[in-house]
Amino acid sequence: MQTKTILAAALMSSTAVTPVVAQERTQVNFWHAMGGQLGEITDGFAEEFNARQDACQINSIYKGNYTETMTQAIAAFRAGEQPHIVQVFEVGTATMMAAEDNGAVYPVHQLMEDAGVAFDESDYLPAVISYYTDTDGNLLSLPFNSSTPVMWYNATAFEEAGVEVPTTWDEVVEAARALKANGVEAPFGFGWQSWTQIETFSAWHDLPLGTEENGFAGLEAEFTFNNDAVETHIARIAEMGEEGLFSYGGRRGDSRSMFVNGDTAMWINSSAYYGGFASDIEDFEFGQAMLPLDTDLAEEPQNSIIGGATLWVLQGHESPEYTCTAEFFSFLSEPEQQAMWHQETGYVPITTAAYELSQEQGFYEEAPGTDTAIKQLSLNEPTPNSKGLRFGNFVQIRDIINEELEAVWSGDKSAEEALDAAVERGNDLLRRFEASNS
C-alpha cells in the first residue's frame, strides 16, 4: 500500500514537467530566470499558450537567477541537452552572439522566416531591439523583459522637505541637502551601479563607453569610460557620500530596502521595481521621474539604455519544435500579453501596439509616471553611443566595476584611480574574450 503511494507520487512528480496526456504534442523546453511573481506570470504565458492550441507544448522551467540559467544552458549545450529557448540577460549578449557565429544560436529573424510566422521588426520599439540586432539590423533574440533605470522618489519626503523633484544633477545635490536637513538619513542611492551610473549615464549624455561603437562593430573594442565626464560624476557621488547625502547599499538591488523604509528618498534603479513597490510601500507616496541630466555635458538627454533579458533559441532540435517556438514568440509579442506584462511588472512593452493598448486602457492615468521608462527609451533615435553595449566577458567586467566603485565609496580610491583601474582590468578581459572567440 505504502509502496504504491510512493510509486504513484514518484510517477506524478516525474511527469509533472511533461504531462503524459500531452505526449503527441510537440515539446518545447523554455528555461527562464524569473522567480517569484514574475515567474508565475511567465509560467502563466506558457500555460495560456498551451491551452490555446493542441499542437505544441511549452514547458516553462525556472532555472535560477540570470547567471545560473545562462551557465546551465551553456553546460547543457556542451552535453547536447540544450533547451529550445533560454532567457539570457543583456550582458550575456556578446557571449551568445559569438555562439551564433559558431552555429549554436538560431537567430530570431531567421526562425520566424523559416517557420513562416508573420514578423515585422518595425512593430517593435527601436530602443529595445537595437540592443539585440546584428550589424545589418536583424533581430537575433526576442526581447522579453526589458527595463531601464529611472529615478524613484519618495513624494511624501519631497513634499515635507518642500523641494521639487530634481531634473539635473546639481538639483539632485541640492534636493539631497534639503532632504537631509529634514531628517532623511541618506537621501540619495542607487542599485546596479555599473548599469545605472556608468552605462546609462554615458548613453544619457551621448558619450561612448568604449571604441568600436560600444563593441557592436567588433571584438577589438576597448573601454574609454575613464573620461572626464564619468570621473566627475563618480567624484560627485563620492562627495555626496562624505557629506552624508549618499550611503552605499550594496550591489544589484540590495539597497531597495533603504528606499522602501524611507532612509533613501531618491533611488536610481530599474523601472521594473514598480510591481514590488506597489505592493510593499504603504507609508508614503512614491513616484518615478526621468534620470537627472548633467547640464555641463549635454543640453538635452539622449536616451537611456535597457537592461533585462531576451529569449535566445538554441540550435540542435527538430524543425516542428522550432515552428512551435516561433508561434510561442508570436504569442508573447501580442499586445494583450505585452500590455499585461508591462502593467503588472513595470518592464517596458516591447511593441508599439502594447504601449498604445496600455494608453487606451488608461493605465498611465491610473498610475502616473509608469510611462517614464518608455519615454526615456524613445526620447531620440538611438546613436552608436546610446543603442546599448556589446562587450565580451561583460558579466565579469561588471563585477570589476562593482569592486572599483566600492573602493571609491569606502574612500580607498579616488574616482580617477578607480576608473583607470576598471578600464585597465576590463580591457584585459576584453582581450581574453577576443582571444577565445577568434
Added chain:
Amino acid sequence: MKRVVFRSRWLPYALLAPQIAVTLIFFFWPALRAIESSFFIEDAFGFAREFVAFENYARLFADAGYLKSFRTTLIFGVGVTALAMSIALALAVAANRVLQATTLYRTLIIWPYAVAPALAGVIWFFLMNPSLGIVAYWLDLLGYDWNHYQNGDQALLMVIVAAAWKQISYNFLFFLAGLQSIPKSMMEAAAIDRAGPWRRFWTITFPLLSPTTFFLLVINFVYAFFETFALIHATTSGGPSDSTSILVFRVYQTGFVGQDYGSSAAQSVILMALVIGLTVIQFRYVERRVNY
C-alpha cells in the same frame, strides 16, 4: 594484532574496487581534467580551445586581486578556526561541569550544525543588514556605524562570525567527547596537590586534548577553505570591493559566472596544491607535537 588472511587472491581487490572506482571517477578524473583545462583558453560553448601553456597561471600571479585573495583566505581561515575552536572549547568545558539538564544544553549547542551553510549566512545577513537588521540597529544605538555593504573589514568580520558560528557545534561535540575521556583521577590528584582550576586546565586538560585539537584544526581549516562557499555566495558575493572573495569563491566566479574555464581550472589546481601542502605540513608537525 590479529592478521586477516584472504584465501582468494582477487577477493580483497574486488572488495576494494567500488571505493577505488568512486575515487578514480569522482576525484582523480576531474582533477586530471582540471589540470588539462588549465593549459587552454576555451570559449564558453566549447567550440574551440587554444593551447596556451602556462599563460593562465602567469595571468593569475600578475593579477593583484588574485594575490589579495590569498591574504583574504588566510585571514578568513585563521579567523574562523580560532573563533570556532576557542568558543567551542569554552562551551565544552562549561558543559562538562553542568550537572542538571545536560542533554538540553548539549542539544541546544549542537543545533546550529544542522543549519545549511547558505541559510546560516542568510540568518546573519539579516541580523546584520544595515537597514533591517537588529544587530546593526543595536550597534547604531551604541553609536557604531555598521555598513558591511561599504566597509570591507566589517564584511569580512561578518562572514567570519557566521562561518565560525556554524562550526562551533561540530567542534563542541569533539571537545566534549575529548574532555569526558580524561580520567577523573588525574584531575583529583592535581586538585589534592593544590592546583587551581586554571592551572589544572592548562597543565592537564589542554595537553590531553591535543589529539582532538589537532584533528579539529585540520578539519576547521578545510571547512574554512572549501565549505564556506555557499555562505559567501549567499551573503556578500565576495564584496564589497573584493574584500570577502576567498579563493574557492573566485574559482566559482571565474568559471561559472565568467565562463573562463581555463583560468578557473588553473585556480582549482593552485588551490589543490595549497591544500595538499597544508595537509602534509600539518601531519608532519603533528607526529612530533601531539600526545596520543
